[in-house]
Amino acid sequence: xxxxxxxxxxxxxxxxxxxxxxxxxxxxxxxxxxxxxxxxxxxxxxxxxxxxxxxxxxxxxxxxxxxxxxxxxxxxxxxxxxxxxxxxxxxxxxxxxxxxxxxxxxxxxxxxxxxxxxxxxxxxxxxxxxxxxxxxxxxxxxxxxxxxxxxxxxxxxxxxxxxxxxxxxxxxxxxxxxxxxxxxxxxxxxxxxxxxxxxxxxxxxxxxxxxxxxxxxxxxxxxx
Amino acid sequence: xxxxxxxxxxxxxxxxxxxxxxxxxxxxxxxxxxxxxxxxxxxxxxxxxxxxxxxxxxxxxxxxxxxxxxxxxxxxxxxxxxxxxxxxxxxxxxxxxxxxxxxxxxxxxxxxxxxxxxxxxxxxxxxxxxxxxxxxxxxxxxxxxxxxxxxxxxxxxxxxxxxxxxxxxxxxxxxxxxxxxxxxxxxxxxxxxxxxxxxxxxxxxxxxxxxxxxxxxxxxxxxxxxxxxxxxxxxxxxxxxxxxxxxxxxxxxxxxxxxxxxxxxxxxxxxxxxxxxxxxxxxxxxxxxxxxxxxxxxxxxxxxxxxxxxxxxxxxxxxxxxxxxxxxxxxxxxxxxxxxxxxxxxxxxxxxxxxxxxxxxxxxxxxxxxxxxxxxxxxxxxxxxxxxxxxxxxxxxxxxxxxxxxxxxxxxx
Numbered sequence: 001x002x003x004x005x006x007x008x009x010x011x012x013x014x015x016x017x018x019x020x021x022x023x024x025x026x027x028x029x030x031x032x033x034x035x036x037x038x039x040x041x042x043x044x045x046x047x048x049x050x051x052x053x054x055x056x057x058x059x060x061x062x063x064x065x066x067x068x069x070x071x072x073x074x075x076x077x078x079x080x081x082x083x084x085x086x087x088x089x090x091x092x093x094x095x096x097x098x099x100x101x102x103x104x105x106x107x108x109x110x111x112x113x114x115x116x117x118x119x120x121x122x123x124x125x126x127x128x129x130x131x132x133x134x135x136x137x138x139x140x141x142x143x144x145x146x147x148x149x150x151x152x153x154x155x156x157x158x159x160x161x162x163x164x165x166x167x168x169x170x171x172x173x174x175x176x177x178x179x180x181x182x183x184x185x186x187x188x189x190x191x192x193x194x195x196x197x198x199x200x201x202x203x204x205x206x207x208x209x210x211x212x213x214x215x216x217x218x219x220x221x222x223x224x
Numbered sequence: 225x226x227x228x229x230x231x232x233x234x235x236x237x238x239x240x241x242x243x244x245x246x247x248x249x250x251x252x253x254x255x256x257x258x259x260x261x262x263x264x265x266x267x268x269x270x271x272x273x274x275x276x277x278x279x280x281x282x283x284x285x286x287x288x289x290x291x292x293x294x295x296x297x298x299x300x301x302x303x304x305x306x307x308x309x310x311x312x313x314x315x316x317x318x319x320x321x322x323x324x325x326x327x328x329x330x331x332x333x334x335x336x337x338x339x340x341x342x343x344x345x346x347x348x349x350x351x352x353x354x355x356x357x358x359x360x361x362x363x364x365x366x367x368x369x370x371x372x373x374x375x376x377x378x379x380x381x382x383x384x385x386x387x388x389x390x391x392x393x394x395x396x397x398x399x400x401x402x403x404x405x406x407x408x409x410x411x412x413x414x415x416x417x418x419x420x421x422x423x424x425x426x427x428x429x430x431x432x433x434x435x436x437x438x439x440x441x442x443x444x445x446x447x448x449x450x451x452x453x454x455x456x457x458x459x460x461x462x463x464x465x466x467x468x469x470x471x472x473x474x475x476x477x478x479x480x481x482x483x484x485x486x487x488x489x490x491x492x493x494x495x496x497x498x499x500x501x502x503x504x505x506x507x508x509x510x511x512x513x514x515x516x517x518x519x520x521x522x523x524x525x526x527x528x529x530x531x532x533x534x535x536x537x538x539x540x541x542x543x544x545x546x547x548x549x550x551x552x553x554x555x556x557x558x559x560x561x562x563x564x565x566x567x568x569x570x571x572x573x574x575x576x577x578x579x580x581x582x583x584x585x586x587x588x589x590x591x592x593x594x595x596x597x598x599x600x601x602x603x604x605x606x607x608x609x610x611x612x613x614x615x616x617x618x619x620x621x622x623x624x625x626x627x628x629x630x631x632x633x634x635x636x637x
């Protein structure tokens with residue numbers, strides 16, 4: 001009877017050990033290669049995008065991050081590839097609009113802005129008026145959010161552009177965003193909320209020139 | 225004599241104008257509910273009477289949205305092996321949308337108050353308030369009318385109030401001035417002829433012909449100046465309150481000239497707190513209650529039933545009372561959130577490779593996490609009790625490309 005018990009124990013160990021080792025392998029593989037959770041065909045498509053970004057000198061983090069986000073949110077491979085392709089394209093356009101000197105954060109914020117409907121020309125116009133040491137990241141993040149919340153694209157981009165030209169600091173943009181968000185939650189029309197709050201931002205620089213949305217040579221708006 | 229009615233009418237008119245604007249306001253469908261039950265020993269000591277001590281059971285419920293709040297509260301007293309109904313109150317408030325920092329409020333309520341078996345009263349009241357609110361503070365002006373029932377001395381009271389408040393970190397300071405204007409003193413006919421009350425808080429009467437030339441009618445005004453200090457940090461909530469009453473010495477009991485009280489709650493778990501309080505309270509002019517000393521000690525159970533829809537659909541702001549990110553050393557960020565009545569709070573983002581990471585509970589509704597985050601633009605989602613991933617409130621957000629939204633964080637070098 002004792003011998004039988006020992007044999008049973010040995011058999012159980014023999015069966016359990018490889019299973020637990022296999023589980024550990026899967027976990028470590030997932031950590032080392034997070035894209036392993038993606039179907040091979042879709043994974044290949046994402047890796048092609050990553051290679052293209054690398055060759056173009058673009059940051060690859062936003063693309064890989066979008067793929068992982070899709071996996072975490074249980075989206076299928078097709079949806080993930082569409083989303084990552086969208087990120088890649090907007091990064092290419094963002095770099096073209098913001099110029100080679102743009103930081104990775106600015107490129108990412110610019111790509112986000114393009115994805116919510118801001119045009120390359122509007123981005124380029126903001127970049128062309130950038131002073132030394134000034135980062136476009138925060139204004140672009142706020143601009144993207146405002147459009148997402150329902151502020152008309154032209155109104156949002158013109159207002160943010162004017163504040164940017166007036167020399168508004170990151171804190172000013174964040175304060176503007178907080179005020180607008182509070183007003184929208186309280187029931188104020190998003191566009192009206194933005195116009196009201198923008199008046200409260202202190203002027204720190206020269207008066208604005210032509211707003212970006214008013215440019216007639218805007219190729220993207222002409223095509224719409 | 226009629227002057228106090230004018231500001232009341234003006235305040236009500238302004239409030240109505242703001243409450244029902246011509247343009248239909250868009251408001252988020254945010255709602256929250258809170259259910260509480262306090263159980264403990266309480267004692268009331270009106271001056272000159274034997275202190276009333278009993279076990280008290282106090283349930284309350286509150287339901288709030290962006291536009292209205294409804295509250296109901298009751299109390300049952302256990303004394304001499306019997307349960308008795310104690311306090312009971314119900315009230316409703318309606319709010320106008322916030323415009324240019326201004327918000328109007330209309331409130332109405334009915335209540336039954338219980339000091340001891342000999343001293344109970346009912347009351348209905350209505351008030352209009354105008355608030356000017358900013359992120360860290362605000363002021364309000366209000367006017368209303370109170371109608372006590374079953375109170376011999378006072379038939380109605382006009383109440384005008386104004387106040388100021390500010391929040392600094394975990395501390396909230398409030399100051400208020402409340403003026404009570406008694407338009408009429410009641411008459412009684414126990415001896416088949418009119419009799420007058422001696423003052424606002426005294427039910428003993430004297431014959432009308434011994435009263436002033438106005439007969440029983442005379443007006444008096446009391447003004448309360450009150451301040452409160454509320455401090456809330458993780459497991460502990462403390463509230464101090466104190467005030468001073470000004471007015472005709474005939475209408476103010478000596479014990480009502482100054483008052484002070486303290487209440488404390490220590491949260492043992494996220495839904496159970498030990499509560500203690502005590503101090504003095506001034507007389508309540510609208511109810512004919514004298515000043516009193518009180519003390520209470522007990523346990524409080526709190527429950528925030530969250531409608532599943534509220535988590536899944538649109539309104540994290542109503543559940544998440546605060547969401548903050550602060551630098552906490554090199555490359556570390558301290559993420560804190562205030563979310564009451566939930567079991568788990570998780571975040572994920574590009575900085576976690578989109579792997580869910582749970583926040584640690586640090587008190588009744590405080591959640592915290594220290595997490596490494598490099599400078600740059602990061603995306604973050606938050607999930608409550610395993611619900612849908614949402615963009616945390618208080619930070620900008622964008623569409624995530626998967627029919628959802630994601631919060632955007634900018635970490636500076």
